[in-house]
Amino acid sequence: MKNKVRSTRLPAYIAAYGLVAIMLIPIVWMFWVSFKPINSIVTVIGELLTPPYTMESYVRVQESSMIWRWTINSVIVGVIQTAGTLLLSSLAAFAISRIPFKGKTFIFLLILAGLMVPVEATIVPLYEMIVQLGWVNSYPALILPGIALPLGVLILKQFYDGIPNDLMEAAKIDGANLLRIWWSIFLPLSRTSMAALAIFIFVQSWNNFLWPLLVANDQSMMTLPVAIPTFQSSFTTDLTVPMAANVLASIPALIFFLIFQKQIIKGIAMTGIK
Amino acid sequence: MQKLTDVEANDTQKKEMKLSKIKKREIWKTNLTAWLFLLPFVLLYLIFMVYPIVEGFIISLTTGGFGGDREFVGLSNYMTMLTDAYFWEALWNTVLFVLISTPSIVVLGLLMALLVNIGLKGTTFIRAAFFVPYMLSISVMASIFVFIFQPYTGLLNEILRSIGLIDGEIFWLGETALAWLSILIATLWWTVGFNMVLFLAGLQDISEEWYEAADMDGANAWQKFWHITLPSLRGVLTLVVILQSVASFKLFGQPWLMTGGGPGTSTRPLVQYIYELGFRNWNPGYASAVSYVLFLVMMIFAFIQYKLLIKKED
Numbered sequence: 217m218k219n220k221v222r223s224t225r226l227p228a229y230i231a232a233y234g235l236v237a238i239m240l241i242p243i244v245w246m247f248w249v250s251f252k253p254i255n256s257i258v259t260v261i262g263e264l265l266t267p268p269y270t271m272e273s274y275v276r277v278q279e280s281s282m283i284w285r286w287t288i289n290s291v292i293v294g295v296i297q298t299a300g301t302l303l304l305s306s307l308a309a310f311a312i313s314r315i316p317f318k319g320k321t322f323i324f325l326l327i328l329a330g331l332m333v334p335v336e337a338t339i340v341p342l343y344e345m346i347v348q349l350g351w352v353n354s355y356p357a358l359i360l361p362g363i364a365l366p367l368g369v370l371i372l373k374q375f376y377d378g379i380p381n382d383l384m385e386a387a388k389i390d391g392a393n394l395l396r397i398w399w400s401i402f403l404p405l406s407r408t409s410m411a412a413l414a415i416f417i418f419v420q421s422w423n424n425f426l427w428p429l430l431v432a433n434d435q436s437m438m439t440l441p442v443a444i445p446t447f448q449s450s451f452t453t454d455l456t457v458p459m460a461a462n463v464l465a466s467i468p469a470l471i472f473f474l475i476f477q478k479q480i481i482k483g484i485a486m487t488g489i490k
Numbered sequence: 491m492q493k494l495t496d497v498e499a500n501d502t503q504k505k506e507m508k509l510s511k512i513k514k515r516e517i518w519k520t521n522l523t524a525w526l527f528l529l530p531f532v533l534l535y536l537i538f539m540v541y542p543i544v545e546g547f548i549i550s551l552t553t554g555g556f557g558g559d560r561e562f563v564g565l566s567n568y569m570t571m572l573t574d575a576y577f578w579e580a581l582w583n584t585v586l587f588v589l590i591s592t593p594s595i596v597v598l599g600l601l602m603a604l605l606v607n608i609g610l611k612g613t614t615f616i617r618a619a620f621f622v623p624y625m626l627s628i629s630v631m632a633s634i635f636v637f638i639f640q641p642y643t644g645l646l647n648e649i650l651r652s653i654g655l656i657d658g659e660i661f662w663l664g665e666t667a668l669a670w671l672s673i674l675i676a677t678l679w680w681t682v683g684f685n686m687v688l689f690l691a692g693l694q695d696i697s698e699e700w701y702e703a704a705d706m707d708g709a710n711a712w713q714k715f716w717h718i719t720l721p722s723l724r725g726v727l728t729l730v731v732i733l734q735s736v737a738s739f740k741l742f743g744q745p746w747l748m749t750g751g752g753p754g755t756s757t758r759p760l761v762q763y764i765y766e767l768g769f770r771n772w773n774p775g776y777a778s779a780v781s782y783v784l785f786l787v788m789m790i791f792a793f794i795q796y797k798l799l800i801k802k803e804d
Contacts, residue, residue, distance in 0.1 A: 225608075225610070228605060228608060228610060229610060229611075231601070231605060232605040232606075232610055232616050233616070235602060235605070235619075235620065236615075236616055236619040236620070238679070239619045239620055239622070239623055239679065239683075240619050240622075242623075242634045242635070242638060242679065243622065243623070243626075243634075245634070245638075245645060246630075246634050249637075258643075259642075259643045259644070259645065259648050260648065261648060261649070261652060303530075304530045304531040304534065305531060307527045307528070307530065307531065308527065308528050308530075308531035308532070310527055311523075311524045311525075311527035311528045312528075315520060315523060315524040315527065316520065316524075317520060317521045317524035317525070318521055320524070323528065323532065326535075326540075327531075327535065330535065330539050332788075332789065332792070333539065333543060333785070334736070334739070334740050334784070334785065334788060336740045336742065336761045336764070336781075336784070337546070337764075337781040337782070337784050337785040337788075338539075338542035338543060338546055338781065339764070339765070339768065339781070340546060340549060340764075340768045340774045340777050340778045340781060341541070341542040341543075341545040341546045341549055341778070342538065342542045343556075343768070343769070344545075344549075344556055344557065344774065345537075345541075345542070345545075347556065347557060348557065360534065360538065361538040363534050363538075364531055364532075364534035364535035364538055364539055366535075369531065394523050394527070398527075419624075419625070422627065423627050423628055425627075425628050425629070425742070425743045426742055426743070426761070426765070430769065440627055440629070441627045441628055441629045441743075442629070444627070444629040444630060444633065445629050445632070445633065445747055448633055453643070455637055455643065458633060458637075459633075459634075459637070462630045462633055462634060465627060465629070465630050466625075466626050466627070466630050469625045469626065469627070470622070470625060472625070473618075473621075473622060473625045477618055480621075481617070481621060481687050481690075484684060484687045484688070485687050485688060485690065485691035486691075
């Protein structure tokens with residue numbers, strides 16, 4: 217019996233680890249190439265796998281680029297966008313879920329309709345607005361347009377709808393106002409949903425490409441996804457320096473993934489499914 | 491009520507009036523509070539979402555540059571589109587990518603989720619390996635794949651040569667069909683993990699009892715997959731198909747960074763065409779018109795999918 221199980225599992229093992237190899241080889245290759253001497257032949261596999269190895273590509277990236285600045289820009293944009301979206305959509309979701317007021321259905325439908333609108337379809341008027349505001353190459357331009365995220369309101373509203381009314385009534389009797397109820401009951405209770413949403417938003421923001429490409433054309437205001445290709449375009453034959461730049465650009469996200477792997481996967485599943 | 495004297499009646503009326511006044515004030519206060527909660531979100535939403543949609547349509551009816559004076563030209567931008575071969579090419583490229591990427595990502599994502607879900611040794615590692623490319627930024631991903639696919643110094647040609655499959659060079663990014671294949675492979679590699687996670691969540695919701703019952707009836711693995719797993723996943727399947735086709739309609743970064751839309755314009759998608767019309771040719775009117783068509787096509791596609799996939803469920 218045991219033997220049978222093992223033999224039927226063999227194809228699954230081959231498929232699984234075959235796919236693992238395909239998924240990991242490009243990443244391993246990126247790291248490997250980045251440690252070879254600049255301008256060395258990295259395309260012949262035999263040469264690639266034998267020493268010498270060096271850090272000189274990393275030194276070169278640091279000397280000839282603003283890699284830390286770009287990383288900091290990406291972090292600033294990601295963190296503020298995530299925090300802002302969470303705060304604003306949580307407030308809005310609370311009002312829609314728990315306060316009876318005129319125009320509630322209209323507002324909710326208006327926000328839901330936004331789920332259908334791709335940012336890609338509004339870049340022309342958005343860009344013109346940013347130019348008129350004089351915001352080209354600024355953090356507000358990179359951050360603000362992404363904050364009013366309909367998905368955030370939808371997910372948190374669904375969660376808030378499930379919180380029993382008794383809790384709110386009890387707090388009201390104790391004399392708590394709505395802001396207090398939101399802050400000390402709804403926010404703590406929705407920690408898991410908020411964390412899931414936060415991871416989702418941060419990953420989106422971190423990888424956002426088209427919008428920063430439009431509004432950040434000054435090197436010092438670029439985020440990593442925009443800056444990396446710009447930097448790499450000056451290296452035509454050498455692979456080691458561009459790869460070192462790729463590694464440096466990926467390390468924050470990879471470390472984040474290694475630490476929060478479970479939460480990230482859970483967060484993606486929760487945010488996606490809802 | 492009849493027992494009440496006039497005075498008492500008067501008193502009640504006064505009380506009721508007072509009550510209704512308090513009630514009215516209460517309602518007004520609640521409304522105000524609600525709007526204060528909504529204000530920050532709604533304000534940004536109006537400025538960065540609602541206004542651009544309306545303004546985009548107005549711009550699409552004009553001609554002229556950014557910021558300057560624009561001339562109202564009615565639907566002429568939309569008429570231009572009808573005979574613009576580049577527009578039709580870009581539209582077709584986008585639809586083509588949606589049609590090839592969605593099924594591939596569904597099949598591969600589901601396969602990966604199944605492999606992670608059957609309790610192989612090292613499952614945590616396998617899952618992490620499947621998902622980790624999604625954490626890379628699009629630029630890093632594109633850069634790695636350009637180095638993999640490029641001729642003479644690319645990794646793929648070197649591997650193919652070393653195992654004797656090819657002799658000279660294959661120009662992966664230089665021929666239309668191969669360029670699409672390269673873009674597809676890169677996209678699959680990069681995003682399949684996201685879809686796997688969604689399928690995985692769906693798989694874990696299927697009750698173990700169903701499989702046990704099937705085992706008792708002597709069902710084989712294929713029958714179990716076909717009659718239990720797949721029907722139970724219909725909801726997730728719908729979601730993945732919709733999310734993936736929306737993402738594919740927005741295709742921009744992969745061709746922009748890997749092929750530049752080439753060779754020629756044969757891998758240029760709609761979003762890149764919009765970008766180039768708006769920010770290379772400085773023709774915001776026409777770019778906005780094409781944006782609106784993209785939006786419309788996406789709505790139609792979403793509607794068809796909704797009808798096909800959700801209706802079946804009922």
